[in-house]
Amino acid sequence: DVKVTQSSRYLVKRTGEKVFLECVQDMDHENMFWYRQDPGLGLRLIYFSYDVKMKEKGDIPEGYSVSREKKERFSLILESASTNQTSMYLCASQGYIGELFFGEGSRLTVL
C-alpha cells in the first residue's frame, strides 16, 4: 500500500512564526502536491512538484513556499504564519494513472 506520511498531525503556532510541514511518500512517485482544506471551500492546491527541485504554483500560493530536495520528501513552508493560514493541510503523491494518495493531514492553528 502507498503510504504518505505527514510529520505533524496538529500544530499550534503564533503569528509571524516560520512553520515547516513535512511530507514523505514511499512509492517513488514523481508528482507530489500540497492542498489546503477549509469548510465550504473544498481542497485548494497550494503548490505541486513534478520532480526533485522542481515546483509550480497552484491556485493559492501566496504566503507559502515549498522544498523538494529528495524525491520522497515534499515540504511546505509558511515563512511568516498568519491567522488566515489556520487550516487543514493535505499532502498527496500521484500514482501512475493519475490517482492521488493523501496523507492524514496536518491541522495548523495560528494564534
Place this chain on the structure above:
Amino acid sequence: QQQVKQSPQSLIVQKGGISIINCAYENTAFDYFPWYQQFPGKGPALLIAIRPDVSEKKEGRFTISFNKSAKQFSLHIMDSQPGDSATYFCAAGGRAGATNKLIFGTGTLLAVQP
C-alpha cells in the same frame, strides 16, 4: 474554466436509500473524473474514477454516471449504509501520465441515518 461545482453541500439519507451527489465542470480538456471519500480525521481516499470514453462505471454499491455533452458527472451510492457517512469530493483533471492537477469540488457531507 477551472472550476468544479459540486452539490448538494450536505445530504441526509435513510439507511437503504440512494445517495446522489452531482458535479459539473467547465474545462473540456478534463478527461479524468475521480471521487474521493473522507472520514473525519483522515485524508481523502480514492473511491472510484471514470474517464469520458464511458458513460457509467460501477464498483459495488458505488456508480459514477458521466454526461460528456452536459459536462456533468454524478456519484450514486445504492443501499446507503451508516458506514458511508463521510465527506465526498468530486474532482476533475487532465490526462494521466502528465502532471495531472486535480481540481476539487467543495465537498458533500453525507449522513446516513440508521
